[in-house]
Amino acid sequence: MTGAGPGPGEAATADPTGPAPITLLIADDDEVTRSGLRMLLGARPGITVIGEAADGVEAVERARLLRPDVVLMDVRMPRRNGIEATRQLLAESAEPPKVVVITTFENDGYVTAALSAGASGFVLKRRPVQEIAEAVRVVAAGEAILFPAALRRMVAARPLGSAEALPRAALTGREEEVLRSMATGLSNPEIAASLRVTLETVKTHVGNVLTKLGAQNRTHAVVIAYESGLVVPGFAG
Template sequence: MIGVEEQSGVIRTLVADDQAVVRTAFVNLLNTQEDIEIVGEAADGVEAVRVAAETRPDLALLDIRMPHKNGIEAAREILSGSGGATKVLMLTTFGLDEYVYDALAAGAAGFLLKDATFPELLHAVRVVAAGNALLSPEITKRVIGEFVHARASRLPVHCAGELTTREAEVLILIARGLSNAEIASRLTITDHTVKTHINRLFAKLELRDRAQAVIAAYELGLVRAGDRTE
């Protein structure tokens, strides 16, 4: 998984799903955790945006397929309205590549199928709430590797030339799933230096988080599907 550092403190969470039984199940499960507090529920995308604006949650757990406004549109508005303070974790019963790509492009930091185990869900909530990306290797390979080149690139190719050699190296390693500590070890530099490079490349490419960094690495051709991680 990309992103292994978890949130400390109580995670104020919004759960949005149009299926009442599913929504209640998620709420009840998450409420069993001392570090997670449910601050709102929503049955559709419009309600999710409204409740998020009222409660300012740390994390919004959104179903992709909802009436009136789908989860991707809701995610985009929630992220914009909170200035990125609210993190978004997407849930769906559908493993369609296009939905995953669109969710990440909208700014979602994590994506899980609804058949994920309870421990996997808890881990995802904590990782995404901490501001990290959580993408399974399967999603990284299938979605970003296949769909980025099939669509018009969000980033002009010349953007790659704006990165220093070291920044490009760091971006490649982020796309391959390495943590900051692993990047530091691989490049024989300090954690602080890694963070400096990440901040600079994020600013140059106008990236919000590591999920978008993965997409950017593929869009710029720095990483391709099937590349080895060694």
């Protein structure tokens, strides 16, 4: 595949006049999958693939060495699976990379395990490459992404918590609006446009929501919202 981009030990040259590209490490035990993801994602604007790993142990080692912005982490890998590699990677660094867990298997247990390990996102390999690239961009920007179908099933399979699971009285009306928007998968700029407020205002509301809910990240906040009944599966805005 000539012209597919830099090789495994190379990095693309960034445009000095533009923003720095998002650096990405791809961890997958299947060489064909790694090569395909590298070629397709590396061709996307603003993303530079700086390395690959064939198992969880190598993923941690390569992330330590290369310090990528985002790690695209497969679940089922030898020596150490992607969930355990994610947990180790995020626990041992003061400034760890963001992790997007990617898998062929639409298994809700993987979603829960990935979130518990600290992953910022969960995507399926069969999704269009533009969606996977967007997941990388979203988590690199400090947000979290989870395909709504997986989230809805995960929450539907668990009993709703009591009303106390979400201290609704502690959230302002605007914060509840922001949380509902987060639950539909909107990014901060999209929420700002929808609510006709500034991006900085949205960031402030999101920060307040996470603090008041005791949520680790946006996805955790959305799970709390679903479990409490503030947002119901299938909510569309």
